[in-house]
Amino acid sequence: MRDEGLDRxxxxAGGVAELARRIGISQPSVSSWSRVPAQRVIAVESVTGVPRRELRPDLYGSELTLPDDAIDPVDAARAAEYALLATLLSAAPSSTLLDRLSELNGDDTPLGRVHAMLAEAASNSxxxxxxxxxxxxxxxxxxxELLPYASYYLTxxxxxxxxxxxxxxLATLGIERVESNFEPEDHAATLCEIMAGLASGRFPASVEAQRAFFEKHLSPWMTRMFADMENTERAKFxxxxxxxxxVFMDIETEAFTFTN
Structure with a gap:
């Protein structure tokens, strides 16, 4: 029996088949769900516009009750950036997300300039x-054209x-793979989702543990993958x-270097 979030x-999406198509998995996989798997929440939110706290209130509902100072503003911004990248890597954005991205404000910082670039691309797509x-x-x-996996880029x-x-x-950190997830954990979207959880405190870990995870599993290859994406002829958005x-990977690399 499906839960309310999955039904929504x-x-x-316009049906099971259409939801499966939009997030790039088979229809039988979606048909077998009783609720949205944890590793698919961001992708489903992206293509349907249904908020993650409604898709999986057991995982995200507590966000509504956190006090304003429960997370450092810098870490909140980091978590949001990682979550956005995870969303866009795991599935094509919905029309709602495209509209939201078109309203991004840029500034004169390196990240602000590429945010403005993303806003323009969303507006024109x-x-x-x-x-x-x-x-x-x-x-x-x-x-x-791209294989966004650590194993592929490194070996x-x-x-x-x-x-x-x-x-x-991941086992050491207590982060478990959901059985219905057939995508290897070293997919860039999954790694960005994990970093979002570490930055936000959803996956408790010290700054040192976050740095070690980033330097071991993201830093050696993900900047290169994003550069490949940036330079591919097929891509516009x-x-x-x-x-x-x-740019964000460069900022994270520099920030973790300072904390070391």
Whole structure:
């Protein structure tokens, strides 16, 4: 029996088949859900516009009751940036998210400038074109133009030692894989989702633990992946996403260097 959040998402997408298509998985997988799996919440929120706190109130409902000073503003901003990247990497944005992105304000900082670039790209993009971009880049008929996995970028192959090392560290942090998630954990979207949880405190960890995780599992390859995205000829909207990701990875690298 489906829970209310999943029912809302299916209704917003226009059916089980359409929801599955939008997030890039098979229809039987979605049909087997009784609720939205934790690792799919951001993708489903992105393509349906149903807030994550309604999709999985057990995971995100507590955010509504946190006091304003429960999280450092810098860490809150970091978590939001990681969550945005996870959303855009896991699925094409919904029309609602595109509209929100078009309202981003830029400034004269490096991150502010690429935010302005992303806002302009969102303003000038049609939803169908962005969906096609995401499909061509990350899914494709046989495979996408980009393979956003740590194992691939670090070894040239999928499911190699970087993935096994990541799984060991996730176990140490107490972060478990959901059984219905068939995507390897070293996917860039999953790693950004984990960093968002670490920055926000949803996954408790010290600054030192966050730094170690970033330097071991993101820093060695993710900047290069975002640069590849930024330079691909097929991308228009996702070229701006690549710029945001590359600049943000540089900022995180510098910040963790200072904390070391």
């Amino acid at each position: 998402a299916i209704g917003a 049609m939803l169908a074109d962005v969906e096609r971009e995401h499909f061509d880049l990350f899914i494709g008929l046989g495979r996408g 040239g192959f999928l499911n190699e030692r970087p993935l096994s090392r990541l799984r060991a560290d 996702y070229r701006a996403v690549g710029a945001v990701g590359r």
